Amino acid sequence: MVVETTQAVEQIAHLMRRAGFGATRDELDALEAQGYDAVVAELINPSDTSAMPDDIIRRYHHEQSGMMGQINPGAYWLYKMISTKAPLVEKMALFWHSVFATGYPKITQGKVLSDQIRMFRRYGMSNFKTLLIELSRDPAMIVWLDNHDNHKGAINENYGRELLELFSMGVGNYSEEDIKEASRAFTGWTLGNTEYMALRGERDSIWPYGRIAWHFEYKPEDHDEGEKTFLGQTGNFNGEDIIDIICQQEATARFISRHLYDFFVAEEPPVPAWPYSQPRDEAAIQTLMDPYFDSGYEISAMLETLFTSDFFKNDEGIRFIRVKSPAELVASTLRLTGEFANRPRREILDRAMQMNYMGQTLNNPPSVEGWHQGMEWIDTGTLVERLNFATAQLGDVNKPGVRTMISRVASESDGVISSARLVDTCLDAMGVVAVSDDTREALETFAAKRGDLSVDADNVSDAAEEHIAQMFQMIGACHEFQRA
Amino acid sequence: MTTAQKTDFLKYSHSIGLSTMEGRGFYYPVDTTFDGGGKVYTVSRSLDGDNRGLRVTIYDADSNYYTTFGQYGEGDGEFVWPTAIARDSAGNTYVACEYLNRIACFDSAGNPLPSWGAAGSSDGELDGPSGLAVDADDNIYVVDHHNNRVQKFTAGGQFLRSFGSQGDGDGQLNLPWGIAIDGAGDIYIADWRNDRVQKFSADGEFIAVFGEAGRGDGQFHRPASVSVDGDGNIYVADWGNERVQVLDSEGNFVQCIRGEATDSKWADAFLAINIEEAAARAGANLEPDIEFFNDDPHEESSHIEKFFWAPTSIKLDGEGRVFVTESNRHRVQIFARA
Numbered sequence: 001m002v003v004e005t006t007q008a009v010e011q012i013a014h015l016m017r018r019a020g021f022g023a024t025r026d027e028l029d030a031l032e033a034q035g036y037d038a039v040v041a042e043l044i045n046p047s048d049t050s051a052m053p054d055d056i057i058r059r060y061h062h063e064q065s066g067m068m069g070q071i072n073p074g075a076y077w078l079y080k081m082i083s084t085k086a087p088l089v090e091k092m093a094l095f096w097h098s099v100f101a102t103g104y105p106k107i108t109q110g111k112v113l114s115d116q117i118r119m120f121r122r123y124g125m126s127n128f129k130t131l132l133i134e135l136s137r138d139p140a141m142i143v144w145l146d147n148h149d150n151h152k153g154a155i156n157e158n159y160g161r162e163l164l165e166l167f168s169m170g171v172g173n174y175s176e177e178d179i180k181e182a183s184r185a186f187t188g189w190t191l192g193n194t195e196y197m198a199l200r201g202e203r204d205s206i207w208p209y210g211r212i213a214w215h216f217e218y219k220p221e222d223h224d225e226g227e228k229t230f231l232g233q234t235g236n237f238n239g240e241d242i243i244d245i246i247c248q249q250e251a252t253a254r255f256i257s258r259h260l261y262d263f264f265v266a267e268e269p270p271v272p273a274w275p276y277s278q279p280r281d282e283a284a285i286q287t288l289m290d291p292y293f294d295s296g297y298e299i300s301a302m303l304e305t306l307f308t309s310d311f312f313k314n315d316e317g318i319r320f321i322r323v324k325s326p327a328e329l330v331a332s333t334l335r336l337t338g339e340f341a342n343r344p345r346r347e348i349l350d351r352a353m354q355m356n357y358m359g360q361t362l363n364n365p366p367s368v369e370g371w372h373q374g375m376e377w378i379d380t381g382t383l384v385e386r387l388n389f390a391t392a393q394l395g396d397v398n399k400p401g402v403r404t405m406i407s408r409v410a411s412e413s414d415g416v417i418s419s420a421r422l423v424d425t426c427l428d429a430m431g432v433v434a435v436s437d438d439t440r441e442a443l444e445t446f447a448a449k450r451g452d453l454s455v456d457a458d459n460v461s462d463a464a465e466e467h468i469a470q471m472f473q474m475i476g477a478c479h480e481f482q483r484a
Numbered sequence: 485m486t487t488a489q490k491t492d493f494l495k496y497s498h499s500i501g502l503s504t505m506e507g508r509g510f511y512y513p514v515d516t517t518f519d520g521g522g523k524v525y526t527v528s529r530s531l532d533g534d535n536r537g538l539r540v541t542i543y544d545a546d547s548n549y550y551t552t553f554g555q556y557g558e559g560d561g562e563f564v565w566p567t568a569i570a571r572d573s574a575g576n577t578y579v580a581c582e583y584l585n586r587i588a589c590f591d592s593a594g595n596p597l598p599s600w601g602a603a604g605s606s607d608g609e610l611d612g613p614s615g616l617a618v619d620a621d622d623n624i625y626v627v628d629h630h631n632n633r634v635q636k637f638t639a640g641g642q643f644l645r646s647f648g649s650q651g652d653g654d655g656q657l658n659l660p661w662g663i664a665i666d667g668a669g670d671i672y673i674a675d676w677r678n679d680r681v682q683k684f685s686a687d688g689e690f691i692a693v694f695g696e697a698g699r700g701d702g703q704f705h706r707p708a709s710v711s712v713d714g715d716g717n718i719y720v721a722d723w724g725n726e727r728v729q730v731l732d733s734e735g736n737f738v739q740c741i742r743g744e745a746t747d748s749k750w751a752d753a754f755l756a757i758n759i760e761e762a763a764a765r766a767g768a769n770l771e772p773d774i775e776f777f778n779d780d781p782h783e784e785s786s787h788i789e790k791f792f793w794a795p796t797s798i799k800l801d802g803e804g805r806v807f808v809t810e811s812n813r814h815r816v817q818i819f820a821r822a
Contacts, residue, residue: 055724213783215787
């Protein structure tokens with residue numbers, strides 16, 4: 001006997017794995033009642049953006065914004081990912097963090113990196129032009145790409161170059177002269193108290209009362225007011241004008257579309273290969289470019305098109321092929337286990353460190369290119385970390401979410417659950433995980449070794465709990481659970 | 485209830501502090517107490533994930549530093565998530581740890597004594613001890629944060645009594661934090677998530693409630709700590725509003741202070757030997773005009789150094805001076821009656 005799941009719930013489970021951090025089986029029941037399109041609409045325009053409140057987090061973790069040290073902002077973000085009612089907001093923050101990758105070693109100020117993520121939460125699904133302006137004003141980005149060294153008469157091209165190459169258009173769509181002219185337009189965009197905040201602030205220990213947060217400052221006296229020619233247009237451009245011109249370009253629409261496809265649908269080659277490789281699905285890229293222009297550069301319009309498209313919604317071939325990033329794996333597992341559902345706990349630090357062990361330190365990507373994703377998350381070391389983490393969490397019968405899943409499995413019983421049926425009920429209870437024939441055979445072989453499970457749904461014995469949790473652990477180690 | 489603000493009730497005196505992980509200074513300090521002989525004890529919680537920095541620092545109001553005791557760990561004389569510190573008349577020191585759910589104890593020389601307390605919700609058990617006060621008979625009152633109650637113990641940790649329950653009605657509590665006992669033995673609780681201060685008799689009978697949720701005068705947002713002077717004036721560390729408020733004994737608003745920190749002597753000494761950093765600091769505008777994206781004073785305090793940032797404790801010394809411990813700024817701002 002196979003647990004009955006509908007196509008609708010499988011589609012919604014897929015949507016929640018990609019647009020969020022997965023959904024529990026109980027959540028899927030509620031979402032299925034709303035219908036797929038309504039779920040998409042709520043993800044994109046959430047009516048409830050609540051998450052674990054900051055006052056609650058700060059009560060126990062006095063300072064997680066990163067004023068001192070590097071580790072705590074990742075724990076803070078993890079709280080938000082596992083507790084938010086608006087998971088796409090956090091998912092888009094992760095998306096933009098991978099596109100506009102900004103890292104700790106050059107910034108050495110954790111809060112300004114946290115503030116950048118907060119900016120992604122606010123503008124990540126808004127207008128792309130707004131987002132690029134906010135990015136250009138972001139103090140972490142300014143220091144990361146040296147715009148505080150970009151002066152009238154002595155430009156530093158770093159931000160101007162990456163704005164075009166990595167943040168909007170991609171190589172091959174602009175000239176070296178365009179980079180210089182864009183850089184001139186961004187002169188005077190800097191951060192306040194540059195000398196004290198950035199240049200003298202490499203060490204935590206120089207601050208008598210701890211670090212001070214950074215803020216953007218526009219210095220008109222350092223801005224180049226001369227005429228500039230950029231992508232064929234001429235004028236006395238400031239940074240906003242450059243961004244306006246960038247947003248008008250077809251290359252920009254294509255670049256963002258390919259990034260969204262790569263992150264939400266199926267893996268594309270690394271960005272440096274894009275000028276030389278066709279997209280995996282050219283028609284899909286074109287489909288995403290239309291709402292970009294039709295809406296006047298609204299990211300939310302592109303996302304709505306993406307999530308309701310055939311290539312996302314109905315192509316079963318793309319399900320469970322995308323390797324979860326460490327952040328996605330940890331967040332999706334903790335949403336299942338419910339460990340932090342009712343209060344902050346010191347253990348969040350360990351859970352956040354697990355992401356590091358798996359190769360992803362949030363707020364510290366390896367370079368301005370961000371992380372290489374997909375199969376590059378997997379090596380012999382990180383695979384062991386991933387399996388150990390998932391199995392340790394899912395096998396802990398004291399965790400409230402694990403208990404809920406056990407109850408759900410036990411409730412399917414009429415006294416005895418056959419080993420094959422145990423596989424099906426556990427896959428279903430863990431959020432409608434669909435597995436390949438090979439995976440199923442392996443799981444059934446494992447289950448058969450323990451034989452049928454005797455369980456009283458009203459009074460699940462310790463032995464039965466442990467039996468069921470072992471199956472959760474095995475599924476947590478599967479190819480499909482490790483992917484989305 | 486609001487009256488004209490008496491801006492001269494408290495005047496800023498000076499600050500003591502320096503961000504250090506050992507020795508002279510503090511690292512995310514959370515609470516302060518006094519020995520009655522002029523020495524001040526401040527306990528540092530440190531940053532999550534860093535086991536250095538946790539300690540009790542002994543100093544005086546003239547910024548003389550003496551020593552430290554206590555450290556991170558789970559043995560006697562050790563703590564993980566310290567929340568509060570108190571001393572009894574014999575000179576013993578008590579530090580509450582909300583992670584280990586127990587009270588670390590030290591003798592007057594700072595040597596460890598057996599800890600007491602255990603996790604749970606039965607009588608005498610603790611779930612997040614968060615505030616400590618010692619009464620005239622050296623009994624220890626512990627704010628039992630997650631159990632939404634106050635428990636009374638002997639100095640040795642024997643359970644005597646408890647009061648309070650979860651809720652927002654009179655006498656009920658929602659994640660209470662700080663505690664004070666006045667000269668008459670009445671008890672004041674910072675009813676943290678109810679945005680108010682409540683007054684109880686020594687027996688735990690509800691007497692009065694002060695304040696309501698908000699950011700205006702006499703309103704609170706997540707008050708962390710409360711103290712009372714001999715005249716009944718009530719001093720509140722209005723943590724979520726990043727400020728201090730003074731109420732009179734009837735609960736009428738007296739004064740609101742946002743913070744006025746200046747460089748401490750310890751900071752001056754540090755900057756005197758770190759010349760380049762001192763020059764950069766001298767050249768910086770530490771009170772920039774910034775357009776914030778929201779009205780959360782937490783954000784403002786992260787940018788303006790002189791403002792209180794995470795004032796977790798407000799305590800009065802024997803001379804009536806007010807010591808405000810600011811966790812995120814690693815310092816104590818001291819105020820005195822004008």
